Amino acid sequence: MSLQVLTYIFVGLSFAVYIGIAIWSRATSTKEFYIAGAHVSPLANGLATAADWMSAASFISMAGIVSFMGRDGSVYLMGWTGGYVLLALMIAPYLRDFGKFTVPDFIGDRYYSQLARMVAVVCAIFVSFTYVAGQMRGVGVVFSRFLEVDINMGVFIGMGIVFFYAVLGGMKGITYTQVAQYCVLIFAYMVPAVFISILMTGQFIPQLGFGSEMTDALGGGYVLDRLDGLHEELGFSAYTSGDRATIDVLFITAALIMGTAGLPHVIIRFFTVPSVRAARKSAGYALLFIAILYTTAPAIAAFARTNLLNTVTNANYETMPEWFRTWENINLISFEDKNGDGLIQYVADPEVNELTVDRDIIVLANPEIAGLPNWVIALVAAGGLAAALSTAAGLLLVISTSISHDLLKRNLMPGISEKQELKFARIAIFFAVCIAGYFGINPPGFVAQVVAFAFGLAASSFFPAIVMGIFSTRMNKEGAVSGMIAGIVFTASYIIYFKFINPAADVSTNWWLGVSPEGIGTVGMLINFALALLVCRYTAEPPQDVKDMVLDIRIPGKPGS
Numbered sequence: 001m002s003l004q005v006l007t008y009i010f011v012g013l014s015f016a017v018y019i020g021i022a023i024w025s026r027a028t029s030t031k032e033f034y035i036a037g038a039h040v041s042p043l044a045n046g047l048a049t050a051a052d053w054m055s056a057a058s059f060i061s062m063a064g065i066v067s068f069m070g071r072d073g074s075v076y077l078m079g080w081t082g083g084y085v086l087l088a089l090m091i092a093p094y095l096r097d098f099g100k101f102t103v104p105d106f107i108g109d110r111y112y113s114q115l116a117r118m119v120a121v122v123c124a125i126f127v128s129f130t131y132v133a134g135q136m137r138g139v140g141v142v143f144s145r146f147l148e149v150d151i152n153m154g155v156f157i158g159m160g161i162v163f164f165y166a167v168l169g170g171m172k173g174i175t176y177t178q179v180a181q182y183c184v185l186i187f188a189y190m191v192p193a194v195f196i197s198i199l200m201t202g203q204f205i206p207q208l209g210f211g212s213e214m215t216d217a218l219g220g221g222y223v224l225d226r227l228d229g230l231h232e233e234l235g236f237s238a239y240t241s242g243d244r245a246t247i248d249v250l251f252i253t254a255a256l257i258m259g260t261a262g263l264p265h266v267i268i269r270f271f272t273v274p275s276v277r278a279a280r281k282s283a284g285y286a287l288l289f290i291a292i293l294y295t296t297a298p299a300i301a302a303f304a305r306t307n308l309l310n311t312v313t314n315a316n317y318e319t320m321p322e323w324f325r326t327w328e329n330i331n332l333i334s335f336e337d338k339n340g341d342g343l344i345q346y347v348a349d350p351e352v353n354e355l356t357v358d359r360d361i362i363v364l365a366n367p368e369i370a371g372l373p374n375w376v377i378a379l380v381a382a383g384g385l386a387a388a389l390s391t392a393a394g395l396l397l398v399i400s401t402s403i404s405h406d407l408l409k410r411n412l413m414p415g416i417s418e419k420q421e422l423k424f425a426r427i428a429i430f431f432a433v434c435i436a437g438y439f440g441i442n443p444p445g446f447v448a449q450v451v452a453f454a455f456g457l458a459a460s461s462f463f464p465a466i467v468m469g470i471f472s473t474r475m476n477k478e479g480a481v482s483g484m485i486a487g488i489v490f491t492a493s494y495i496i497y498f499k500f501i502n503p504a505a506d507v508s509t510n511w512w513l514g515v516s517p518e519g520i521g522t523v524g525m526l527i528n529f530a531l532a533l534l535v536c537r538y539t540a541e542p543p544q545d546v547k548d549m550v551l552d553i554r555i556p557g558k559p560g561s
Contacts, residue, residue, distance in 0.1 A: 003377055014385070014386060045272055045278075051391075056135045056388035060141065072243060102398070103268070109549075112546055135436075136436050151441075174393045181386035200303055223303070227305060234347045235347050254519070314343050320344075333358070482531050483531045483532030487531075
């Protein structure tokens with residue numbers, strides 16, 4: 001059976017499951033729409049959280065960036081993994097104990113201010129739209145390659161699917177859809193990893209194959225040693241060394257860690273379980289499910305890079321396999337024969353290099369490069385779509401609830417009924433899907449890079465306000481609001497300048513303190529903390545009932561919790 005037919009079958013069946021779940025779990029109240037009625041089991045929530053967390057950036061782009069950047073790309077692995085641990089242990093249980101629908105809800109009530117709520121709403125929408133742009137880009141890449149449609153049409157199809165089950169089921173539908181999506185994406189990620197590990201090293205477990213010797217048929221030698229040698233022959237830095245400045249590595253990793261703990265679409269998942277104890281258990285389950293993919297990503301990156309270099313280096317362009325032509329046709333691989341010899345020169349020197357490969361394709365193309373069966377390739381396509389759509393749905397729900405609940409119900413239109421609030425939430429999702437689709441068609445960067453920007457924005461805005469809101473009874477509304485505004489304005493301005501206004505200056509010599517736009521969120525976070533603490537010191541203390549509420553959140557096992 002052909003690859004395209006198999007892809008239609010796999011993708012069609014997975015979409016049918018998602019739509020069926022949405023119809024079965026239709027939300028009939030705002031509580032079901034916002035937090036799935038707070039009746040989700042810890043295991044189901046752990047699966048849904050893992051799917052929500054492992055977006056297109058994790059499935060499609062993370063191994064790709066590690067594959068192309070080597071050690072420098074590992075900041076994404078360290079940052080995203082460490083960030084989830086921080087969120088699970090330090091933030092989620094306390095916010096669940098607070099018992100509200102959204103992060104702006106917490107900010108507004110904790111800082112006894114509608115202005116604080118409004119600032120949090122703006123930050124949540126800004127962060128979520130930046131993040132969702134990467135997901136829609138991932139959807140377009142998968143559709144354009146495997147269903148052979150235009151990349152823009154792929155984004156439109158993804159928009160339609162997400163809109164249907166997000167509008168119909170809300171958080172209730174999204175939760176159970178994400179359970180199914182996790183099963184699809186992890187199976188799709190692990191099957192080719194296992195096959196390729198066996199083919200290249202004889203090891204069944206990819207994590208062990210990553211540190212093993214290659215088979216005699218491939219010339220032997222350890223995988224990373226061979227990859228270092230290939231890189232150096234072509235003028236690239238050794239795969240296991242890095243070119244990125246240490247301070248930038250530190251700041252990117254910190255931005256990803258702190259940004260994770262401030263991402264509203266991940267935090268809201270812990271409001272869907274019935275108790276604080278269930279929130280802790282679901283966090284543990286999610287960490288286990290996330291670790292399966294994240295510990296496999298370095299192996300996939302190394303295997304894919306090795307196979308790619310062995311396949312394209314000095315190869316005759318006319319005899320390249322079919323997968324090369326297919327990716328070339330959708331402009332995600334490009335070849336320019338500069339010396340006219342018909343051979344592909346893939347080297348570090350830009351003046352000599354003749355091949356450009358989009359790093360977002362590496363996981364999707366890996367099974368094809370390795371010559372795996374068509375059903376495995378089709379499975380990977382379904383997995384990539386599951387990863388992108390699961391996170392996109394969660395982000396769109398955050399945007400929707402920020403508008404309908406935090407902006408309208410809790411601020412501008414407090415008198416609306418629950419039915420009207422639900423209607424506004426669904427209307428907000430429609431407009432959010434349209435804007436997300438635009439950013440998917442016109443993305444500001446590759447998937448992991450765009451997502452890193454979102455994490456920096458979350459770190460510089462939400463993280464300090466949430467942490468000080470939980471652990472400091474002295475932090476007041478003036479400090480929190482001024483910190484959030486300063487942090488996100490500084491971070492957004494830095495990113496916009498270097499990525500849109502003056503992209504030619506996007507090199508380390510022009511960066512402030514040598515920190516890239518991906519890592520500037522850490523500086524924004526420090527500015528947020530510093531300004532908030534300074535303003536707080538010279539303004540009035542919070543009311544006593546707010547101080548009591550903060551202490552109450554931190555007391556485990558109190559009656560009624």
